[in-house]
Amino acid sequence: MSVKISLAGVHKHFGPKQVLRGIDLEVQTGESMVIIGGSGTGKSVMLKCILGLVHPDAGSILVDGQPVIGLKGKALAAHQSRFGMLFQGGALFDSLPVWRNISFALSGPARERRAAAIDNLARVGLGADVADLRPNELSGGMQKRVALARAIAARPEIIFFDEPTTGLDPIMADVINDLIRGLVTELGITALTITHDMSSVRKIADEVAMIHEGRIIWHGPRDSLDSAENPYVDQFIHGRAEGPIKMPLRKL
Amino acid sequence: MSSLLSNIAQTLIALGSVVLALFATIGKLTRFAGVAIGRIVRPPWYPAQLFEQMLIIGYFSLPVVGLTALFTGSALAQQIYIGGSRFNAASTVPAVTVIGIVRELGPVLGGLMVAGRVASAMAAELGTMRVTEQIDALTTLRTDPFRYLVAPRIIAAVLVMPLLVLVSNALGVMGGWLLATQRLGFNSAAYLNTTAQYLEADDVISSMVKAGVFGFFIALMGCYHGYNSSGGAAGVGRATTNAVVSAFILILLSNLIITVIVFGG
Known part of the structure; x- marks a missing residue:
């Protein structure tokens, strides 16, 4: 190594x-x-x-x-x-739905970014049904998992x-x-x-x-x-x- | 003697630290504005953010700015009528109202109302993003916070404020016309003719310039105090207050400077 x-x-x-x-x-x-x-x-x-x-x-x-x-x-x-970073409080953007938080650093058409967000949600054990929710509609654990999905989305x-x-x-x-x-x-x-x-x-x-x-x-x-x-x-x-x-x- | 010298020294030290803090703040603010302007003039830009901010600053401020202008125009016409009557000059109501509204009250009161509404909201939003590490998160997500947060707010405020003040001026004049024709016995057509006769291009241009400058200061103060806030909820509260107070002061100061330059002879 x-x-x-x-x-x-x-x-x-x-x-x-x-x-x-x-x-x-x-x-x-x-x-x-x-x-x-x-x-x-x-x-x-x-x-x-x-x-x-x-x-x-x-x-x-x-x-x-x-x-x-x-x-x-x-x-x-x-x-x-x-780098990707999972912040202590999640630091999710309140004004954006979950899928746009996760795909924030990704480029390309919205449909592809949304699909990538849903794929990353699946990696952290969350379903596509949370993709359109706002961060304040999620529990603390779910917010952490969404933040984790965002941190890995760009494959740092x-x-x-x-x-x-x-x-x-x-x-x-x-x-x-x-x-x-x-x-x-x-x-x-x-x-x-x-x-x-x-x-x-x-x-x-x-x-x-x-x-x-x-x-x-x-x-x-x-x-x-x-x-x-x-x-x-x-x-x-x-x-x-x-x-x-x-x-x-x-x-x- | 030594205690007197000591007191003088203490006073000078206190005064010096205040002056130093003032210059440090001016330096930080100037640097912040310079970085923001650098991002404004060079791409990439964020059109969706810009459009959203234009909507928030312009469209959603229309009711408060419009009502302020309407009531102020009416009150101004009433006061000019009372004051003018003492010198047999009541007929000056349309001319003085339009000049007063377009040159001063429309842009200044519009600016102050927007500052109260928008600078505070910007400082609170960016301040909350700062203390919850959302601004740091933007950086780790390959996004320059100045481009994404600060530049669209400043551009939107500078573009939208002149339009807001244009509407504000029209409503202010309309407020004066309504009161003058409904309460003071003025003839409607004559009032409007006099208003048009006394309104000059310089009045409108200076009003628009003031509005653009006020928009810049409103967004700059909201963003600067929010972006640099610290210390949790209390820090965000302080940032909000400071944003509004500093925007008010800069609006009134820049209004004086522009008025003296344009109309000072």
């Missing part, structure tokens, strides 16, 4: 808040990498830096060996067209999943996990997922990395997660309040 995405020493701050403090990470082609870590540790910012939506202050980001930082105009658009090389199971019941979360794993295996896509959900990690990941205070503090195969012997990883995967990760709580 070759390196698809490579980050080295990536720093980013917003005002006085230093969010990324030197991220080093490599994702192999066709691999499913899952990033775990607490809220506010910089996971989403890291994804947006790779996409070129946020500009890092320092460091380098390479996709297939090509630098991302500094891309502008058509070069940036060409870079972004290689790389897909980012931003907390794909947040806000879903355990059964629907498992359905989404199965879909993601299936899509990654079936379509041979390189996937980068960020999540807090350990059942997602165990189902989706080939490799796992943990981010804490803007740095990758552990990285390894999914099966070595339980034997990582890293107190931060151990505290996180077992969801313990006690440990090296301190929550900024005020005593009553």
Whole structure:
């Protein structure tokens, strides 16, 4: 396997808040990498830096060996067209019906785009009957599946999943996990997922990395997660309040 | 002495930070407008989006703009009649009404009403799209948000506002005519003749120019504040308020500048 995405020493701050403090990470082609870590540790910012939506202050980001930082105009658009992204809240366009959301990035006559949308709906386990509904007429789980169909519709090389199971019941979360794993295996896509959900990690990941205070503090195969012997990883995967990760709580 | 110096320093620091923030905002707004204009003049364009925005800004604003003009024209005719009567100049009602409506009240009140209706809606829509990551989603779906969201709104507002103001002017004059003929005893044909006699091409052209400029500022403020909103529902609320207030100020300021340039002698 070759390196698809490579980050080295990536720093980013917003005002006085230093969010990324030197991220080093490599994702192999066709691999499913899952990033775990607490809220506010910089996971989403890291994804947006790779996409070129946020500009890092320092460091380098390479996709297939090509630098991302500094891309502008058509070069940036060409870079972004290689990615699909499932946003945390779905980010479906309220004003458009489901089929137009899914086929948004596709070109060609409306009939062909609609057929492609229905085909992608089937991939995520939804029928053609939802194609003409608006996003606000769908349940949370269905919205997530439609967003997933939209993310894969243009057959991107790389897909980012931003907390794909947040806000879903355990059964629907498992359905989404199965879909993601299936899509990654079936379509041979390189996937980068960020999540807090350990059942997602165990189902989706080939490799796992943990981010804490803007740095990758552990990285390894999914099966070595339980034997990582890293107190931060151990505290996180077992969801313990006690440990090296301190929550900024005020005593009553 | 040292406390006096300290107070002066504190005041200067506070003043300086306000001035810096003002210039930073002007810089960001100018850059935003420059990027938007760059997208407006170069293809690809989105005709479906443009048509939809023309409908929203123009057609759906007609009732509020029309009623505003009709009532204002009537009230203006009544006031001119009362004021003019003091100098035996009640006969100036048609001339002053048409000049007042076409040069000032039609475009300004039309602009303010559209700003209240449209700038707020644009800021709320784009602000919601920003905080729900729909604008980021557009980028990942190979679509430039400036081309898809901002450019059609600005083009539509600039094209549609002159037409709206044209209708607004006609209804304003009609409001004055209705009141003058039904309440103040003016002869209908004479009123309309006087109106036509005193209305000049410059009045209409300046009215249309003002309307186009107001349309640009309305859409620019709605898009700028919505596009850059942050902080959830409260942030969208702030963006909406800021869009309307800044559009109002820019409409009134640009109206003054255009009036002075065109009619200032």
